[in-house]
Amino acid sequence: MPRDANTTSTTRDDGGALRLLMSYVFADKVRFAKTLLLVVVATVFDVMGPMLSKVFIDDFIVPGHYPLWPIVGVVALFIFAVVAGTLLKYQQTMRFLDMALTAVLDIRQRVFKHVLSLPMAFFDYARTGQLVSRITNDTESIKDIYVQFLSNVVSNVILLIGILVAMAILDWHLMLIALALLPTVMGLIYLYQRFSVKVVSESRQLRSDINATVSESISGMEVIQATNQQQAKLAQFDGINNRYYRTRLKAVTVGSLLLRPAINFLSILVLACIVWFFGIKVVQGVAEIGVLYAYLNYLGRFTEPLVEITQRFSLYQQAIVAGNRVYELLQQPAAAEAPSDSAQIARGQLSLRQLQFAYQADKPVLQDISVEIEAGQFYAIVGHTGSGKSTLLSLLLNFYQPQAGEICIDGRPLQQYSHDSLRQGVGLIPQEPFILASTIFDNIDMGRGLNQAAVERAAKQAHLHQVIMAMRDGYQTQLGEGGLRLSTGQRQQLIIARALAGSPKVLLLDEATANVDSETEQVVQQALSHLHRQVTMIVVAHRLSTIRHADRILVLDHGQLLEQGSHEQLMALPHGRYRAMYELQQQAQKVAQAEA
Template identity: 65%
Template sequence: MKPEQPQGKATFGLLLDYVFRDKRLLLKAVILLLLATAADVAGPVLAKVFIDDYLLARALSPGPVTALLLAYILSQVAAAWLRYQQTLRFTEMALAAVLDIRQRVFAHVLRLPMAFFDRARTGRLVSRVTNDTEAIKDLYVQFLSVVLTNLVLLVGIIIAMALLDVRLMLVSLLLIPAVVGVIYLYQRLSGKTVAESRQLRSEINSELSESIAGMAVLQACGQQDDAARRFDSLNQRYYRARMRTIKVGAVLLRPAIDLLSVLALIGIIQVFGWQQTAGVAEIGVLYAFLNFLGRFTEPLAEITQRFNLYQQAMVAGDRVYQLMHQAPQQHGRQRRRINAGKVAFRQLHFQYRADKPVFKGLDIEIPAGQFYGVVGHTGSGKSTLLNLLLDFYRPAAGQVCIDDTPLHLYSRHALRQGIGLIPQDPFILAGSLYDNIDMGRGLPRTQVERAARQAHLLPLIDELESGFDTRLGERGTRLSTGQRQQLVIARALAASPRILLLDEATANVDSETEQVVQRALKELHGKVTMIVVAHRLSTISGADRILVLSHGELVEQGSHRQLMARPQGLYSAMYRLQQQARQLAWAEQA
């Protein structure tokens, strides 16, 4: 789902929402800005009064001159202090906005369907949540506050110029359309390059993330040089894109404004010379205008220099906007818990791609409390069956039902409380063992301990120095593969689910851990509905019924004994093949 709004407008809508969110803070910042501008503009005006009314008139009375000097010093000190306070207010608005945007983006990512993550790259997502939101902060602090501050300053200077001399003010105003033209030309020349550089930065993050995550495979396959070449290619493209942007900025931003300000200065001196000839010019006015011209061109230069940040922030904001408008996973509103755990797949049709269907009219009924095994060759649809039951994907036709209620009617909370998943690759947090079982659900300690007992994890916990409070390190490096799998089993059981799903849970563990898993399944038999996808057929030999899938179709079903009674059957062939492989491994070890 892509946003319908054109690039830039979406970002402005997102930003304006935050600009006016804290109206009290915005009002304080604007009042401070106006006061700072008034104090800033007062300086040259006071200097003009001193030159024309006192210095040239040779009326240097100590009282008035001292008062003017004090007023000048006070105005400049007040301007500096007010600018400082105003900058703090705008920065506070910016950080609060980015804090909220980042929280909203990550919360939205957590609600996206699994189909989105099938095509998304981790590094790019991380870049959107971190770098792109940081660019939006720069838009607030470096662009929005600078532009607003300098626009108000320009208005103040123009008013002061008009009060001093209208004709000289009109000459100075010629700078504004010229600067607008420079900004327009800069946007036209640099827009695509800035977007390209943001995209390349995301790809660099993605390449880094993938390389670091797969470092063991890279080194084992000797692919370090290839990875370095890919990264260097991305880095060079990013360098060239950034250099193109910098070259355009170097020509059109500061140098162009400096040239225009020199031309404006020539115009002011020329007009002043005509006035001097006519006998209507005042030296103090010229001083004030030269002072104002320096202050007049500086805001214009500041604004144009910030347009580089503006371009980056607009691109970043649109990327954040597009991510925020990805359709989230929709769940029903039925909050009642899953009580029995009966599962049914009725006339199920599903495909990841339109030209490659996975299921075509699949029908399966799993009674509550039964232990069902699911086997089949790679690509037969075993894991897809579990993903549909977890509501990670929606079927193209047909229904998935739990307790005779369509799955899409259940609320997210009801599904996650009622269904426990034990995946093939255990995901372990860097926190404590207790935290990894509880997973932020606020479960009672007795419930967590009971789950650990059911997963036969207590002997390990007794050996750890801090028991349940032992820190496991990143990815659970302190635990073996089998112990991590037992921990994930305890996590799934902690919420007392009515349906327990195991997706190749014994594929990567040793025989001892497989026996622990089998013992846990035997103890749960009859208490919860268990659907076990297994590569090791010995794991599900005690199942009430085994479903054999082939190319998305249910080709055989029955108990282990019934299926083995079919010599020509797919299940019996798979089982004999595994037994032969196991006997061969034992013989080699012997």
């Protein structure tokens, strides 16, 4: 069973997240090498400025000697270094941004593709809002590791090396003073990582919870308002929102203490050391004004990259947490891949042999189910809530794998059919219709590339063609979200048309008429009766009057096949479960009619 998607993982796999992220960094090694070369060249031009200023001060200003062409050369070289360094920095930023957007594009595509391939068992536990957050917010945060972290850290590390080299050229003693900052900064980064990781992880999880709560509330707004649960939902949202605020405040507090303020304090100490050291040099008569100016300039540039690097570690931490969440989702095992051969379902003959299935090992849902269904037959499945009716349909659709037993179609095990063959040969009409916010044509076609004639033929089989033609735009009518322009019964007819458009050999109906009125139920029944003997139909029914003409009725009770036979055969059993259920419904219907 998949891990509960609502719980936060207690173990972190930063190695996995880093592998995911770095795989894109080194996906194009030549491009990455060119970008690094660009950073090095930009750094060379950047550190040339103070060195040229030192030459100008010590060689021209201090001695009061101003030869025209040497000064022009130094000034021109200074201007060229500034302009070239600025342009190259712009280019390196654009290169890293392009790498980041390309990575996010591919990661988001991979994640969504993987989600589509996950088994139905995963979605028994997953929350929609959290999945949306991982596919959108978390993948977007990964971009920061390229643009804000990788670009910034790489360029600043190379800049630090360039500054240290320039300092060493001027005076290696002063360079050692500045170099003393590095281990202290590394210690601060370690402390920040140590204190922030738990807070950042919790804040990402709480953001997902916020998205999940909002999504759940909006989708169930009708029920929330009908049951007067607005204040309860608001209290739930406020609780999560306040926890998110507190965790974000903790993260900001840790960052504000250990990052920029600490680095600024250390840089002031280093500046004091350099001034003291330079004062001694002045006393000794070996100091140069240009060297002091260049050192102070380099020191300002030296501390700023350190501040930038430490500041970016907060973004790095968030990106790693986001990458870890995305990596965890990618590690969820996908549904077993079916063979890619061209075998098709030709007849629709079904064999269920000693099926055993349980969602949890100690709670069996189906026990020793064995049924033979000939092609074109109409089978009905009835039973009380929790008897395993819908689960049996899920097994027939290969959404779940039985722990024991076998399902065969046309004598071939279900697992041996390719995904496309199975979906083409087996159609599903669910109890709750899923309608795209698109046209009627698109809702029937569902991306299968059907022509107009095939779509119209399916609509006619579902007795929906006349309704569609009465609309102004016909099959191009936009239905809106949830198919609001259609009645409940028409939505169900649309789903039937969708299933029939693929010309399935097996048609599964999961209480397809449970939520429609009697008139619409008759229309749906009329549509299905025309398919008898043409398509193998398995109908999960709540209204037993709708399956009286079934070839065989299976009565399930707590996962066991209690009774089976035609309506007449089952009604002949003096103390049968089916007979008791049928008579109870008939009595309830008579009472309802009398009260009306």
